[in-house]
Amino acid sequence: MASVTFTNVSKKFGEFIAVADFNLEVRDKEFLVLLGPSGCGKTTTMRMVAGLEEATSGDIYIDAERINGVLPKYRDVAMVFQSYALYPHLSVEDNIGYPLKIRKVPPAEYKRRIAEVARRVELDTMLSRLPKELSGGQRQRVALARAIVRTPRVFLMDEPLSNLDAKLRTQMRAELKHLQHELQVTTIYVTHDQIEAMTLAHRVAVMNKGVIEQLGTPREIYNDPRTLFVAGFIGSPPMNLIPGEVTNGVFVRAGLRVAGLGRANISSAVLGVRPEDVHAAGAEDADVNLVAPIYSVELTGENTLVSLQLGGQLMTLRADKNFAGQIDQRIGVKVATDRVFLFDGGTQYRVDF
Structure with missing residues (x-):
């Protein structure tokens, strides 16, 4: 050959x-x-x-x-x-x-x-x-x-x-x-x-x-x-890419707060997390990273795609097929911190932390 x-x-x-x-x-x-x-x-x-x-x-x-x-x-x-x-x-x-x-x-x-x-x-x-x-x-x-x-x-x-x-x-x-x-x-x-x-x-x-x-x-x-x-190109649905700011290893954007990102300080950061690494939780749970209203609920058969409103953009999570949330209902979100990615919005390259 x-x-x-x-x-x-x-x-x-x-x-x-x-x-x-x-x-x-x-x-x-x-x-x-x-x-x-x-x-x-x-x-x-x-x-x-x-x-x-x-x-x-x-x-x-x-x-x-x-x-x-x-x-x-x-x-x-x-x-x-x-x-x-x-x-x-x-x-x-x-x-x-x-x-x-x-x-x-x-x-x-x-x-x-x-x-x-x-x-x-x-x-x-x-x-x-x-x-x-x-x-x-x-x-x-x-x-x-x-x-x-x-x-x-x-x-x-x-x-x-x-x-x-x-x-x-x-x-x-x-x-x-x-x-x-x-x-x-x-x-x-x-x-x-x-x-x-x-x-x-x-x-x-x-x-x-x-x-x-x-x-x-x-x-x-x-x-x-x-x-x-x-x-952003690989994955269906694609990875959530959320612009924000990282100060001393803590990412903040429109109610979303994710800590544990080392000692990073990036003014134009982009946080990346795949839908399967974002999990629904109760809005009153103490350790959630975000509380936001549901924008849409899409049953795909084996699971449910849930989109949330986050500061003018959508954040998608992959929930169980029996997820029963309704549009406009506020829910909590837990992000798997060990599965997030951090990118520099200027250079477009990933930042290790």
Whole structure:
């Protein structure tokens, strides 16, 4: 298989810098996710690997081979696009086999490889159908099969699940993860969906404005965010990020008081705490960090999301599914002090305490 290495790679469109001084090694057989909002440079980065965009500066390697300037057809990568990009007049079999046809694979080998990959993605009973006769999930599996049948050095996947409904996305995530484990092919996957990143990746590169804000395993990214951007982007619902002031290790903002933050003194601080680390309590309890009115109550099935009004913004906590609070009811809140994060509002970086 193959590793993919970016060394000081930049990409400009006129004066606009889409990717800036990008350095990353995607390990052999790794499933790496490029995660970030629209316009952060993740798709441009992938397209440079595919050869659909040329780097303005820097070097891109697959193993030891520098691929800058190498034509796409000679890079031995397979790309799955956001749109299925299937040939509407060709059957499932012919769509899957098209990459083999243009490489003039012998007929017996052609049939064998199509049958094998169709079985892997559970399309072996649909080979004679046209794309219009398939569901969205089945069409996406055809696109995946067309990439897999080539056995490339690298898979490139550009938001392949974004056109599917929620149930199909969940199903296809499981299929993708199992396929990558089975095939052991280096995979670069682009998405703005942090749930996809958390569930699929061996490692996640969180991108913002053309640079990597943080690189790590999904658990590291979630439990140890280094910047305000990463803290707010990862998590569903997202981390509570509350601006305020820290004096001698005590954070204060609009009725919220959290002590035990070392000896920190920050005039433009941001306190970060995830909803599962905020707990409902009685308004009369002596050791609560905040008493505030309920703004909304949302039952999600396994638990209840409770939003509180806090100085012009909302603070969310994850309560038990049987939580019975009502809108405008004042409740107490206890914050797990050992699970809070402190950020400098100026530098945007986390402050250790």
